Amino acid sequence: MEHRTHTCGQLTSKENDLKVVLNGWVNSIRLHGQIIFIDLRDRYGKTQLVFDSKTFLGDFEIVKKLSLEDVLAIEGIVSLRAQSAFNKNIITGQIEILVSNILLVNEAKPLPFVISNRNSAEENLRLKYRYLELRTEELQNNLIIRHKAYQAVRSYLSNNDFLEIETPVLMKSTPEGARDYLVPSRIHEGRFYALPQSPQLYKQILMIAGFDRYFQIVKCFRDEDLRSDRQPEFTQIDIEMSFVDEYHVMDYMEKLTKHVFKTVKNIELDTPFEKLTWSKAMDSYGSDKPDLRFELKLTDFKEYALKSSFKTFFEADAIKTVIVNNADLFTRKKIDNLTDIAKTCGAKGLAWFKVGNNELSGGISKFFDEDLSLEMIETLNLSENDILFIVADSHKVACTALGAIRIEIAKHLNLIDVGVFKPVWITDFPMFDHDDMDQLTPMHHPFTAPKIDNINDLNLDQKNILSRAYDLTINGNEVAGGSIRNYDPKIQSKIFELLKMNKDEIDSKFGFFIEALKYGTPPHGGIAFGFDRLVMLLSGSDNIRDVIAFPKTTSANSLMDNSPSNVSNLQLEELNIKINES
């Protein structure tokens, strides 16, 4: 048979009477005795084939035996359907192919699940047969969107003088940040490379080298526990710029984001993006990655709580509330569910009461006397059928618990419009966090510049120093994060000291980098986009695995090829590695 003349998503009434050759997979079969309909599918679409025993030239018995996902080549004539037989659901629905000849190119075994319906199998089975799941329209679309996003990113950045430069995948292990994936060196016994958690140091060194605008679409690896938006290997759009401050970076990145949404999905994002300081985001939304598609802001409730007779309130650092309408939609069961959510965030409980006709009811309402109730109704602007959820705890727990509840309430009340995109920059992060031992740890990473005028300020009140970091959040997803970096080696060294890294450690881990900073470093800063999360937003998926061709499970297994797997003793011996039997 000749090579294919058209794809399965191409033919319309314009090609009526044309002789064509098509290739594709059997998507569905409708057998009617002497006439057989087959939908032939490729990535471009579906075309209906008609096999009529009267006109078909080949062996009709072969056609009768075809099964789903067989690969075919067919020859036939494009034929306009009767108007009553049009299929409006597919592009090629006006025509069908009157087949004269067929070649069964390759047979398919009976399938482990129904390919036309992704819900016909659980995810573990679909991942084992990922090549079959990837034939579904949904995943094909997701990967097409991903492709368009790569191209949009490259064209925007390239047109704005950013150079795409590759950095090593085998690199030095450093102690900061996430757990490294390690790669043993055969040549250097007992030594290891690490896979990059990000190309952070390389891109800063590229700035020192004078490539004042760099980007890379690059795989990064972090050996930490996974989530629905986290994979052990993931893709970043890694970007760095010289002679800029945070506003230059944010401006370019807004334009990049806008360009990507416009080219890939024809969505216009309003610029400039909204900006929120970290402390305002935590205070109002209980999250450093707030979803701004709905309101439900947190309100300070301490003033009223302290006037109540509810003793639990009296010891708490912070008391916050979220005020919600539609109290009648919150059953006992739903409130219990919200309480569980609050508890997973560390809250000891979730207090609540409902607002009736100028009085409170349910929950902890009895701890508020009539005067206090009226005062609250007045000053908090409460109306009938409101419900208030209250958490009293440390400031952090009160905010994050209510932040989690805020999101669940929005889902429960259907307040989230899925077609809307609300980007927001989060700025003014604290420079440092602290661990259980009260030791300072970097909130962003140790190369982030502090927001100070004088190096001596680093000696004072470290917990209140802000950094020059910024995150881009869209609809509650942290899509990008970056900062202006330390280009003064003295400040960089000082920060390592504050992080309690001793001189030897600094020398052996980062010595080469501090040394590099001393040879004429331009002021610089950058950002990295979580490319998978960005594609997830563009595709409307709620799961990162749906936008990655071959993802791993939440325990970092690849169910299709069964990695990770054991290796031979010979391989281990070459690497001088011994496995502990336990």
Added chain:
RNA sequence: GGGGCUGUAGUUCAGUUGGUUAGAACGCCGGCCUGUCAAGCCGGAGGUCGCGGGUUCAAGUCCCGUCAGUCCCGCCA
């Protein structure tokens, strides 16, 4: 590391208070059928109830452990 949910036919699920031979739909196999597009009709095959242990006269069902998937907390600069 901790918690929630899930695991029964090829697949998705049902399976009552622990009680006879574990059901349905789709898929598969066979038959009928010339206008379907989730085709229809008739018939058939198909099960170590994730795995291991325990309680019991009796376990898909209860208990303990374990494995896998998933969601969340910790963690992920």
